[in-house]
Amino acid sequence: MAGGGIRATHSGTCRLISPEMESQVFSRLRVTIAWETLRAMLTGARLRLALVVLLSLVFWGSLYGLFVEGFLFLESIHAEVISLLFNAFFSSLMVMLVFSTGILLYGSMYCSPEARLLLTLPTRAEAIFSHKFHEAMWFSSWGFVLLGSPMLVAYGVVRGSPWTYYLLLLPFMVAFVMIPATIGGICCMAVVAWLGRLRVHALAIMVTLVFAGGAWLGWSLLGAGGPGGGTTEWFDQVLARLAVAEQKFLPSWWLSSGLLEAAREAPRPDLRLAALLESLKFLAVIVSNGMLLQLLARGLARSSYRSGYSQLVGEVPARRQRRIAWIDQALSAAGTDAGRPLRLLLVKDLRLFRRDVSQWSQFLIFFGLLGLYFFNLRSFNYNLAYASMISFLNLAVAGLILSTFTTRFVYPMISLEGRRFWILGLLPVHRDQIVWSKFLFSFIGGLLPCCGLLWLSDSMLGIPRSLLWVHEACCVVLCMGLSGIAVGLGARMPDLREPSSAKIAAGFGGTLCLVLSSLFIMSVVIVAAVPTHLAMASRAFGGGGPPPTGLLGWASGPQGTAASLVAVGVLGVIATFLPLELGLRAFRRLEP
Amino acid sequence: MIEFDHVTRTYGEKPAVTDLSLAIHRGELFALLGPNGAGKTTTIKMLVGLLRPTHGTVRICGHDVRKDPRAAHLHTGYVPDEPTLYDKLTGREFLWFIADMFGMSRHVAEGKIAREIEHFELAEFADDLAESYSLGMKQRLVFAAALLHDPDVLVLDEPMVGLDPRSVRIVKDLLRARTQEGMTVFMSTHTLAMAEEMADRVGIMVRGQLRFLGTIAELRDQMAVETTSLENLYLELTTARPAALPPAGS
Numbered sequence: 001m002a003g004g005g006i007r008a009t010h011s012g013t014c015r016l017i018s019p020e021m022e023s024q025v026f027s028r029l030r031v032t033i034a035w036e037t038l039r040a041m042l043t044g045a046r047l048r049l050a051l052v053v054l055l056s057l058v059f060w061g062s063l064y065g066l067f068v069e070g071f072l073f074l075e076s077i078h079a080e081v082i083s084l085l086f087n088a089f090f091s092s093l094m095v096m097l098v099f100s101t102g103i104l105l106y107g108s109m110y111c112s113p114e115a116r117l118l119l120t121l122p123t124r125a126e127a128i129f130s131h132k133f134h135e136a137m138w139f140s141s142w143g144f145v146l147l148g149s150p151m152l153v154a155y156g157v158v159r160g161s162p163w164t165y166y167l168l169l170l171p172f173m174v175a176f177v178m179i180p181a182t183i184g185g186i187c188c189m190a191v192v193a194w195l196g197r198l199r200v201h202a203l204a205i206m207v208t209l210v211f212a213g214g215a216w217l218g219w220s221l222l223g224a225g226g227p228g229g230g231t232t233e234w235f236d237q238v239l240a241r242l243a244v245a246e247q248k249f250l251p252s253w254w255l256s257s258g259l260l261e262a263a264r265e266a267p268r269p270d271l272r273l274a275a276l277l278e279s280l281k282f283l284a285v286i287v288s289n290g291m292l293l294q295l296l297a298r299g300l301a302r303s304s305y306r307s308g309y310s311q312l313v314g315e316v317p318a319r320r321q322r323r324i325a326w327i328d329q330a331l332s333a334a335g336t337d338a339g340r341p342l343r344l345l346l347v348k349d350l351r352l353f354r355r356d357v358s359q360w361s362q363f364l365i366f367f368g369l370l371g372l373y374f375f376n377l378r379s380f381n382y383n384l385a386y387a388s389m390i391s392f393l394n395l396a397v398a399g400l401i402l403s404t405f406t407t408r409f410v411y412p413m414i415s416l417e418g419r420r421f422w423i424l425g426l427l428p429v430h431r432d433q434i435v436w437s438k439f440l441f442s443f444i445g446g447l448l449p450c451c452g453l454l455w456l457s458d459s460m461l462g463i464p465r466s467l468l469w470v471h472e473a474c475c476v477v478l479c480m481g482l483s484g485i486a487v488g489l490g491a492r493m494p495d496l497r498e499p500s501s502a503k504i505a506a507g508f509g510g511t512l513c514l515v516l517s518s519l520f521i522m523s524v525v526i527v528a529a530v531p532t533h534l535a536m537a538s539r540a541f542g543g544g545g546p547p548p549t550g551l552l553g554w555a556s557g558p559q560g561t562a563a564s565l566v567a568v569g570v571l572g573v574i575a576t577f578l579p580l581e582l583g584l585r586a587f588r589r590l591e592p
Numbered sequence: 593m594i595e596f597d598h599v600t601r602t603y604g605e606k607p608a609v610t611d612l613s614l615a616i617h618r619g620e621l622f623a624l625l626g627p628n629g630a631g632k633t634t635t636i637k638m639l640v641g642l643l644r645p646t647h648g649t650v651r652i653c654g655h656d657v658r659k660d661p662r663a664a665h666l667h668t669g670y671v672p673d674e675p676t677l678y679d680k681l682t683g684r685e686f687l688w689f690i691a692d693m694f695g696m697s698r699h700v701a702e703g704k705i706a707r708e709i710e711h712f713e714l715a716e717f718a719d720d721l722a723e724s725y726s727l728g729m730k731q732r733l734v735f736a737a738a739l740l741h742d743p744d745v746l747v748l749d750e751p752m753v754g755l756d757p758r759s760v761r762i763v764k765d766l767l768r769a770r771t772q773e774g775m776t777v778f779m780s781t782h783t784l785a786m787a788e789e790m791a792d793r794v795g796i797m798v799r800g801q802l803r804f805l806g807t808i809a810e811l812r813d814q815m816a817v818e819t820t821s822l823e824n825l826y827l828e829l830t831t832a833r834p835a836a837l838p839p840a841g842s
Contacts, residue, residue, distance in 0.1 A: 014694035036680035
């Protein structure tokens with residue numbers, strides 16, 4: 001081994017670096033990591049990257065088209081409503097950014113191994129905050145950019161805005177994001193430093209208040225107490241309620257005012273210059289407030305980050321004694337002895353699901369929001385054809401949300417057994433039972449919320465009973481097929497060494513699962529919807545005349561509906577049992 | 593070089609470290625032993641600034657770790673029990689990052705990085721991403737990073753976890769050489785054989801209190817046994833009733 005001799009002490013070779021140098025070191029670190037991550041995606045996850053880019057472009061394009069139509073419609077009836085909509089949109093995004101950045105920063109500043117590394121280096125506390133803040137801001141703001149940019153570009157096109165408007169879009173968005181993101185960072189550090197153990201309760205109270213406020217606003221906007229939506233009076237009431245977002249002290253008001261000024265088309269150069277300067281004034285207000293908040297945040301980090309970290313690390317986690325839940329006991333005892341191993345595996349997975357907050361909270365949030373939307377469908381008047389179309393779209397939406405869960409949580413289930421595979425391998429349990437237990441867990445778990453939500457949607461839309469049962473049948477097929485695809489592919493392509501379910505789902509298999517699930521959902525919905533809509537269309541265009549004959553008559557009649565249901569059933573059987581069979585064969589041969 | 597001055601740390605009502613007073617001198621290799629939950633990791637975390645003492649002061653090279661953490665960290669190298677690396681950096685890039693954080697000039701950093709890569713035999717994988725490293729490779733890289741700036745104080749928490757015999761030998765030889773050159777080493781370990789072989793002094797912590805401080809020979813004298821291994825002495829000390837043994841230094 002090389003070495004020996006008197007070594008120079010550190011003071012000859014190292015020193016405390018300046019804030020500027022520290023900032024440069026962290027910037028280089030972030031750039032290197034980002035570049036390497038991109039390179040890894042380009043070489044190892046091309047399918048996923050291509051899918052993300054393609055779907056983002058489709059999403060952006062679709063939103064852009066919708067917004068263009070929307071702005072054209074609104075401008076023709078009530079031009080001032082656009083200002084209200086901008087304010088409402090940006091103020092709600094502002095609230096979301098505060099929470100999302102705060103939560104991201106909490107995880108990265110207080111709970112990550114990187115924070116532990118950086119706190120043992122001669123690094124300034126505020127430099128660590130700035131480094132983590134940049135990351136959190138990028139993570140939490142991409143959604144804002146993806147949603148906001150098509151809207152703003154569409155507005156500019158509809159208004160015929162000058163080229164300076166498009167040039168100012170990015171500076172405005174970035175400057176605006178800085179404000180709620182920094183507020184989120186300040187709240188995060190303040191809660192940790194001053195509330196300590198009460199931080200969870202404080203967060204729960206804040207989230208509850210925001211959710212309650214949002215629910216009240218949504219309820220009052222859409223009108224409690226029955227249908228009436230779409231009338232002029234209802235529209236005026238909605239606008240009056242949205243005016244609460246037009247407060248001049250809110251950054252969202254500065255943003256929307258600045259953008260509206262920049263978008264204004266003026267006939268003379270001096271008026272165009274005046275509008276531009278007015279817009280730049282708002283940009284300056286946003287930038288200066290963002291910088292002030294950053295100064296405050298860095299000061300707070302300097303004074304409280306290390307002590308807050310110490311406080312958090314020094315907390316004794318509350319001990320919770322877990323007893324066997326009644327549902328676990330009931331499931332274990334129900335049924336025959338022959339099926340007991342399968343039931344016990346189900347109980348284990350159910351217990352893990354209940355104790356994983358990230359899983360069931362996302363489950364509740366997504367399906368809860370869907371339920372909120374379905375419940376408010378009754379606020380509008382529909383004709384049957386329109387209601388039928390919306391009901392099939394709602395079926396597709398419920399299926400797509402379920403597919404995100406099956407891809408994110410069900411697909412990795414077999415892989416996550418990897419580290420515990422030796423336990424399962426030694427048990428008197430056939431490998432097939434392990435796969436089937438995952439399938440049943442996913443199928444039963446998805447059936448109740450999806451069928452229940454669809455029942456709610458159809459009830460709110462006033463769908464006839466016969467069509468409602470068609471939807472429920474499709475829902476059962478969707479749950480079965482999506483579970484089969486996720487479990488089958490998970491067993492066919494397990495990654496037993498990877499402990500992170502997010503990374504497993506983000507790989508090739510997870511991406512393939514998502515793509516196949518989406519294709520399956522679209523196939524089922526289109527096949528089921530065709531006869532119904534042919535029947536609706538023929539009634540609508542027939543004008544009360546004799547019913548259609550020939551192929552059209554067959555397809556739009558009861559035989560057509562029955563045939564479509566059979567086709568849906570066949571699709572469901574293929575989607576369920578083909579991947580499951582492939583997965584079972586591979587899993588039997590698997591050597592961990 | 594390292595001073596614990598009446599340091600106490602409590603977790604809620606429960607004391608994790610009670611009135612620890614300890615001085616470790618230049619060029620000394622000190623091993624802190626104790627059963628699980630004795631307070632060793634808490635002591636280490638206070639030393640490297642991750643935890644603040646409830647009472648008392650921790651100093652490294654005269655710098656209060658709480659009041660002047662950056663100056664204290666400038667003198668310190670730390671090898672945690674679980675190595676932390678950036679998955680998307682290569683080993684060499686990680687060492688450059690550490691060198692930049694310690695304000696080394698380009699020329700000096702180049703030489704030192706090359707030196708540590710050679711010392712820890714990292715050349716074969718220094719340019720691979722850290723996400724592909726085994727636990728032993730990560731531990732060696734973290735060692736290299738901790739020694740890059742020639743610290744006055746090296747803090748090790750379970751340093752031999754994940755290392756193969758060759759790597760263990762490299763680390764031992766390096767620690768011997770560096771302590772002879774004046775580096776102070778504070779090591780927490782369960783590997784009694786290593787403590788017996790390497791340590792100038794040992795401290796045995798039981799339930800947050802330092803029950804013994806001294807050399808192995810002094811421990812044998814205190815336990816009134818002549819020829820027995822550190823393992824037997826350690827087990828005797830850590831399973832005895834607290835009242836039967838006074839704290840170290842009393």
